[in-house]
Amino acid sequence: MNAPIVSFNHVGKTFDVDGFELEAIREFNLDIAEGEFVAIVGSSGCGKSTLLRLLVGLDRQFRGQISVDGKAVTGIGGERGIVFQEHRLFPWLSVADNIGLGLVNEPLSAAQKHKRIHDFIELVGLGDFARAYPHQLSGGMAQRVAIARGLVASPRILLLDEPFGALDALTRQQMQDELLAIRARAKITTVLVTHDVEEAIFLADRVVVMEPRPGRIKQVVDIALPHPRHRSSFDFHQLREELLHELTSDGHYQPPVPVQVRDLPLSFIAY
Numbered sequence: 706m707n708a709p710i711v712s713f714n715h716v717g718k719t720f721d722v723d724g725f726e727l728e729a730i731r732e733f734n735l736d737i738a739e740g741e742f743v744a745i746v747g748s749s750g751c752g753k754s755t756l757l758r759l760l761v762g763l764d765r766q767f768r769g770q771i772s773v774d775g776k777a778v779t780g781i782g783g784e785r786g787i788v789f790q791e792h793r794l795f796p797w798l799s800v801a802d803n804i805g806l807g808l809v810n811e812p813l814s815a816a817q818k819h820k821r822i823h824d825f826i827e828l829v830g831l832g833d834f835a836r837a838y839p840h841q842l843s844g845g846m847a848q849r850v851a852i853a854r855g856l857v858a859s860p861r862i863l864l865l866d867e868p869f870g871a872l873d874a875l876t877r878q879q880m881q882d883e884l885l886a887i888r889a890r891a892k893i894t895t896v897l898v899t900h901d902v903e904e905a906i907f908l909a910d911r912v913v914v915m916e917p918r919p920g921r922i923k924q925v926v927d928i929a930l931p932h933p934r935h936r937s938s939f940d941f942h943q944l945r946e947e948l949l950h951e952l953t954s955d956g957h958y959q960p961p962v963p964v965q966v967r968d969l970p971l972s973f974i975a976y
């Protein structure tokens with residue numbers, strides 16, 4: 706295998722909660738190849754979001770090492786884009802301006818930024834909505850804006866934290882198809898966090914199954930099915946049973962709690 710683009714080495718994370726130590730992640734080791742699509746599944750609280758925050762560079766207090774292209778992660782960087790579960794759009798900014806936030810740290814002229822933003826609005830199929838505001842969008846459209854914002858700086862690694870969790874089942878499947886189409890056009894390494902086993906099997910090359918308290922890897926499963934994948938096929942069904950069994954066999958699995966899509970509090974400063 707070529708040198709991995711992302712490498713987690715003996716990564717651990719402990720939070721201090723009211724003077725008590727909460728071990729959120731223990732001994733997480735994973736190499737991700739360039740262009741690979743890795744899904745991380747596990748019940749609520751097993752450290753999935755924490756792992757992505759560490760990889761994107763939003764939290765630098767952890768044990769072990771995380772490297773991207775062989776260099777230790779020390780902060781956020783344009784080669785890593787992230788999309789959160791709640792779309793976190795700013796209600797007072799238009800679609801174009803929300804996407805433009807993904808370019809604030811990029812050394813581009815205003816004209817270059819304008820072109821880039823509009824290319825990505827087209828890419829996610831929102832050509833008629835550049836001037837619309839978040840309250841004028843459906844949940845699926847808002848999530849597409851968030852994906853465009855995650856992609857607009859042309860990251861080589863896209864991190865997705867339960868990006869479709871708040872969408873209805875049909876929109877969710879459409880967004881999964883679109884994500885695969887975007888990836889087919891832009892060869893981008895993708896790390897998707899999800900609690901949805903079916904979503905993981907539909908999209909990923911490899912699925913990392915986590916177990917909670919403390920969050921650690923239980924199993925890594927290769928998904929060797931060719932694309933396009935069919936949710937009703939025998940192989941798909943068998944993998945789903947296998948993964949669900951892994952997730953539930955220790956009795957820890959908690960089914961996901963539905964999340965409300967809501968706007969970002971003013972305090973959010975990552976973009």
Ligand SMILES: Nc1ncnc2c1ncn2[C@@H]1O[C@H](COP(=O)(O)OP(=O)(O)O)[C@@H](O)[C@H]1O
Nearest residue numbers: 720722727729748749750751752753754755756
């Ligand atoms: N900022 C924080 N301070 C204290 N504890 C936290 C913080 N963020 C996450 N945790 C705890 O770490 C564990 C893992 O959380 P998280 O990564 O959000 O899990 P997941 O995304 O898998 O649901 C949970 O027990 C959670 O309560």
Ligand SMILES: [Mg+2]
Nearest residue numbers: 753754755866
């Ligand atoms: Mg989470």
